[in-house]
Amino acid sequence: MELLEKNSKSAAAIEAITDTNKALQPAQNELIMDYVYETSGDNQLDSLAYVFLGVISFFFVFILSGMSFVRERFGQTLERMLMTPISRIDVIGGYTLGYGLLAAIQSVVIILYAVYVLQLQVEGSVALCTLVMILMAFSAVSVGALVSIFANNELQLVQFIPVIIIPQIFFSGLIPIDTIPFGLGNLCYLTPIYYGCTALEMIMIQGKGFLAIWPWLVGSVIFIGVLFLANVTALKKYRRL
Template sequence: MLSIIKRILGQMKNDKRSLGLLLFAPLLILTLLFFILGDSNYIPQIAVYDMNEKFVAELENHATVILETEKPEAADYLEANDVDALIWADSAGTHIELLEKNSKSVAALEAIQDTTQALQPTQNELIVDYVYETAGDNQLDSLSYVFLGVISFFFVFILSGMSFVRERFGQTLERMLMTPIRRVDVIGGYTLGYGLLAAVQSVVIILYAVYVLQLQVEGSVALCTFVMILMAFSAVSVGALVSIFANNELQLVQFIPVIIIPQIFFSGLIPIDTIPFGLGNLCYLTPIYYGCTALEMIMIQGKGVVEIWPWLAGSVVFIGVLFLANVTALKKYRRL
């Protein structure tokens, strides 16, 4: 087993293209997502009705202000005029109407909060309402666990699967199976070899996301890294299993719509309980569900090991089941 691990690490050291795919391609995609969905210098447009002139003057330092002489209906007005917020005051407090929770509404709220802080007003409650109630303040922060889990899983699956296919085409696997080596040792060597490389990728992705892109993590970064490593080993095992049934690299790629894309729907991108016909229960058959759910609980909710242990256990069980499935699938090449 150790010789297999050493050989794989040596091969990958000389395979610059595969190392680039493993380490730098995920960073490029995360960077693009950061610029597309992250914070920006966007100046919000805020409609004001029946607010004092001092407030309006200060608000103009933080946003584009639209003065309204009559109070409009927020739902129709905000959507039709591409306005980010509507603000007015009455005896109950200061009312802020927003279309939905996104980066534009966050910018509008920050402008209003900066204005109220600058004026140092008397106690006046801010009443915030959304026309379309959604979750998340910053789109990248609120869905970071999805992007981290899916991107890591996808690239590890591609790398490990194609590497296994190349091993068969080079007849390395066949020659190895002609020796007395056990199938368990073969799968264990490949899984640990590629798994160690995938673990390095997981550490790089987490550190880059947290300390370079500064994605918000409410819980432990180390625990996030551990979850990512478990997902990486799951991806290696899935790639190995699929590659056994693929006759060439093109066939492996053709498995992506069947193996990878459906799992994305169970990553937290869509609430499981909103998926119709009970299809949400299929999430328990996908390794991405366990990893991304654990990442969400750590990164968004700040949970620890005590709260996420069922999902950690699910990932470990999945790795074990896939390992046994791979060992069994090797009977296709040798019955020992």
């Protein structure tokens, strides 16, 4: 029997087919499983490596950038900056670019360490994985900046984690989207982790190239743009112009 890849959905299907086969043909030997994008010898880490990379990178960048933004406000650096003629777009652009570059370097280190030190299997291009991780880093910085505008201290920022980060884990590929009940799987299009982890899965597991993943890259870029505009608008809380 041939399946696409290993996940909880395929495991449930295998169990159901095996039970049915034993009931109908008790004397038949055990079914032989074959996977299109993986081998039966791949462990759980190989199958979910893209989830761990995406979620861990996004989570830490969100925490570090969000806390940095909160401390900027706590130290009144942001208030003093807004007293100058500089526009809100320049403020958000500077913060996003500065912290985004640092987060991008961190993401590059993570993917290179995972591939060349931990020896995680990557069927496609490592360069494309790096590009996806960089886009996720900028998304995480933008999310962290947006949340920090509404948080008065580091503790309040941490309290946003169950609302902002944990729900996104369900859309990272940890469980199949179409198995999420009540149609809640459609909310995946509103989460940046979904676009990044889906692209990573297509590269690392399926060996896809740029032509296959470009819609997910465009989705990540659009998300970054939307978050940037949301940050600029939210900064009106401190200055109207």
